[in-house]
Amino acid sequence: MGMNILAAHGGGPTAVINTSLQGLVEAARESGKVDKIYAARFGAEGILKGDLIDLTDVPADTIRKLSHTPASAIGSCRRRLGDADYPKVLETLKKFQIDAFFYNGGNDSMDTCHKVNELALREGLDLRVIGIPKTMDNDLEITDHCPGFGSAARYAALSAAELALDASSLPIHVVVLELMGRGAGWVTAAGAMAKRLTCCEQLVYLPELPVDEDKMLADIERLYAKGRGLLVTVSEGILRPDGTAFADTGIVDGFGHVVPGGTAQYISDQIMAKLGIKSRAEKPGLLGRASIPYASVVDRQEAYAVGRQAVLSALCGESGQMVAIKAERSPKYSSSLFLTPLEKVANAEKKFPLEWIVDGSQIADEFFAYAGPLMGEDFPEYAHLR
């Protein structure tokens, strides 16, 4: 008799999280050792309610479509499990006679994964638990990088370059581009590719360093005056030296916190009001993690591989581990997979190296040596005739 397995998604989706699910399902089928393949409908919510989707007989052709389906095809959630929830998790696992559980997510999800594993061990349940990494923010530790990041970075890099070309071809304005990553600048840093692919001037602001508005506006005025166009790229989460946000929605959420938002629009408004320069703010937002045409081929291949490896590892009897990526960048890029204990990645956070931020508003080449191969190496050469 084969195993019954359960896959679940946690947190915000990426362009390639479904590709990891594809790798998982296809590896399970090919192994001949899996009876039932379940997925939790809307992540932890589905596990708590015992609301599972039976993927066992879903046609292979539908599973293949996962490779170009953004977001989560089985649903995800932002719910973080509390101590009181774990008995319910166990109940669902027992009810469906689950032998292996795969949780695909970021460090929060790896913490959940770790706790499920500990609980199963304490209760003497024969359960294998494997984490599958996913986060566009790239903030998971141990793994060289995280599936989902390469695609989000490629989106940021190409979108910034395209906007820079637009801004410099009608040299009457500044464009401010807001990118995702409230606490980590990994994706916004990728936007610095614009200066490398075009002749447009660029300023880049990450959330890792405080941003002084007067200094920023002075730099904008100076670079705008060069007449080559100017793209200002900001993380949605940049803060002032006093730790406050540049802008908020004025809306108070259920926890009593003011909902942040509108950083780029605020800066654009200041450019018009204080510098008298026409400006536009753009905010592709969630498109940066949902875009399939901008997704990185390397990222998709690795996302597939980690999903596949998770199943193969569980079949080999591994448990309490996350699949991680080891990368070689020289002489050319290649990657391999290894397992790392869940407790080492649970709640740890990979920080953006501050030394890669130059003069507060430029990104060092070291970042692109690291992240370039993850974005795919086929960046366009644009025609510039002016």
Added chain:
Amino acid sequence: MGMNILAAHGGGPTAVINTSLQGLVEAARESGKVDKIYAARFGAEGILKGDLIDLTDVPADTIRKLSHTPASAIGSCRRRLGDADYPKVLETLKKFQIDAFFYNGGNDSMDTCHKVNELALREGLDLRVIGIPKTMDNDLEITDHCPGFGSAARYAALSAAELALDASSLPIHVVVLELMGRGAGWVTAAGAMAKRLTCCEQLVYLPELPVDEDKMLADIERLYAKGRGLLVTVSEGILRPDGTAFADTGIVDGFGHVVPGGTAQYISDQIMAKLGIKSRAEKPGLLGRASIPYASVVDRQEAYAVGRQAVLSALCGESGQMVAIKAERSPKYSSSLFLTPLEKVANAEKKFPLEWIVDGSQIADEFFAYAGPLMGEDFPEYAHLR
């Protein structure tokens, strides 16, 4: 002795305006009848200043890169020529001994084109003037559609679908997507593709019909309650029944007008404040006209063809005409080109048919029968497993 020709771009660029330039340059070279190929640096500004770029000897490989270079590789401008400017235009044309002038733009540019032609006729100048259509807004008359629209529409359609998948895979919020087209709903209507490609609920608001905020919020609340996710797609230019904008930047421009902006963010804020539903606003803005990965293959082919045809027409002695597109949609899509007098397209505006707006917030299938083939027909089939 061959001809000297001058190409110029007018107004906002599109994803394929450079492809029209590629078609123009390649046709000129292949003809063997063109001596000098000039381009105006930054459109009308360059013509007025006599600031031309000599493209005659630009390598063929660089010209080929125009097909995947967004924005304007020669520069464009928003300056509308006044009566006092035309003598200067004539001066530049004479100075560089231009025999044929090609202006690539929307209805404003076709008006300029028409006036240059009239002036040349009055002055007895042997000049051929041909307009090349371009506008993401699709508001040019006579031509079935306009190069640039298919790509902007494809961007709107795919982006909306990707956001809808994201919104429905974490069913805790509404996403409001703002699309370009202040006065015309052609591009925003294409965003209605999301409902056709996904299971997400969708509301679509074009600038052609006034939008009542209370009715909109009631519809949002009703569709959100279905639990399948909700994408609200709005044109940046939607207006209330009293003719006012939903939001503005609070900034007064040089003409004393308040700069509009922030429609989607405003609506998103109301959803949170009045309905208590978590909401996000996204605004890809200029990315919608600058994205190469989302560009339509059909649009690119037609953009190339109109640039090419402009040169061939001038070489045949035509003048005072714009290249226009005739399309057949049945049994399958095909298009051909014809010439139409500039005066018929100058300043005319193609209106979005009001009968294609259903119940104020849905788009009729007739729109997609018209626009679908222009966006390219290879829309993805997504995997849906929930």
